Amino acid sequence: MFKTKLRNVLLFIAMLIASALLAQYLSGRQLSYKGLVGSANELYVDLVTYIYHDDTVKNAQTNEVVVKPISLQILKQHHRPQIDTTRCVDVSLGEVKYTQQGDIYSWTDSEGIAHFSDKKPSLNATPYNTGFVDTLDYFELTLSTPNLPASFKQALRVKLNAVFKVYGQIIGVDSLRKVKLDLRVLATQTDYENAVRRRGGDPTNTQGIYFNSSNTAFINYNNEQSAMRTAVHEAVHAINKAVLGSTPRWLDEGLAEYFEHTNNTMQTVSVEPSTTWLKNHTLSTSILTLNELLNQQDNWQRGESTKLYASSWAGVYFLMDSKQGKDFLKSIMLEQQKSPCVQLTPLQLQSALAAHFPDLNNDYMQWLKTPFRAHHF
Known part of the structure; x- marks a missing residue:
């Protein structure tokens, strides 16, 4: 036997x-x-x-x-979007393939009306090179959305394309990686909690959870708007993991909170101030300074989660609000990408922050006193 x-x-x-x-x-x-x-x-x-x-x-x-x-x-796998370094592997699907669109032809008809087309007409037309780069395959999206309209998936794809567009503007399109996204929207609170627990997670006080090991996110459906924001939030965690690696928690959560409020109009991407953390255009809760926030990596599981999330959102919004802030994000994102299995240390982050913002505390405090404005990309 x-x-x-x-x-x-x-x-x-x-x-x-x-x-x-x-x-x-x-x-x-x-x-x-x-x-x-x-x-x-x-x-x-x-x-x-x-x-x-x-x-x-x-x-x-x-x-x-x-x-x-x-x-x-x-x-047990709780809501920890950071990579488990004991099994740090490249979860991306390789480089993003992109191509530049061809010429667009323009002409004026007999009534003086201007026309534009990507096909050359039989009459004389002036070629107009837009220089626009058309990205073909940012991600592979598997979306399970019972009882949700088909338009939900298309709207989500548009928002996630917008996220990649902003990342491309910050770190460069050549630094992007293709991402596999598996998002599962559960119709009821019970379904959501059962699905998360079957994966060994803890759904307590959460609307969505992203699992590193399977690159899968579960989302609790309250209403379509809430589900969309949560889907974007969890997708950003997967994007960060594939594109950057094991990012510091404040940056990972700050970017996820930031992109929840993404809107698209034609070729323009806009990100609105968060209604979660603002009331009458001012912060509705106390937050940490950026230098304080950088030192909270070990406190997320036992600290004041509301303050940490609000501080992370405000910090990222501040950085996205100026060229020097975006330059700082570019420097740390590319540096993190070089060592995807090892998080940047608070000392590295503070050194880079001081190089871009010599008078950081004053700049941040003054910025917090001004009305929050939408960002356009």
Whole structure:
């Protein structure tokens, strides 16, 4: 019997390794020891989670369905968008492919009306080179949205394209990476909580949770507007992970909060001030200074989450409000991209901040006193 059990264990391990190799191959990731361990761990967690939640029995006295206790500990994955450095792998889908559009032809008809077309007309026309760069494949989006209109997915795609457009303006299109996004919108609070718990997460006081290991986000549906903002928020976490790597929490959450309020008009992207953190155009809660915020990396799980989220949003909004702020973001985002498995330290961030804002505290305090304005890209 011992030999039979040993054979079963060895067979299980062999199947787990083979499945992990297949998962890496099908996802387009480079085969590596760390990637293999990460894939095997994810498959193991999903299997144990499935066993834990489906191996149920009935209590003979109460007739209630209860879960059989097992000795295996399930890996808990809370809302931590940072990469787990024990399995740091490239989760992007490679470089973004882009092309420049051809000439646009313009002409004036007999009634003096100007016309523009990407097809050359039979009559004489003047070629007009727009120089516009058309991006083809920023991301692969899998969106599960029960009971939501098809227009929701299209509207979300437009907003996420806008996020990439802004990132491209800050760090350059050549530095972007294609991202795989798997977003699942749950119709009820119960469905949302059950889905998150099946993954080993804690849905308490959350509207959305992003899981690093599977690059998947679960979103609780309250109404269409709220679901859209949460979907954008969680998608930005996935974008940051694939494009930048293991970003400091304030930057990751600040960018996610910032892009929740993205709007698109023709070729223009606008980001409105957050209605979550503002009342009558002024902050509705106290916030930390930027230097204080940079030192809070270890306090997110035990600190004042409201203040941390508000401070992160305000900090990113301040940086996006000026050229020197965008230059600072460019410098730290590209620096983070060089070492995606190791977060930039508070000392590195403060040094870069001082180089771009010699009088930071005064600049920030004065800026907070002025009305918040929309940003246009």
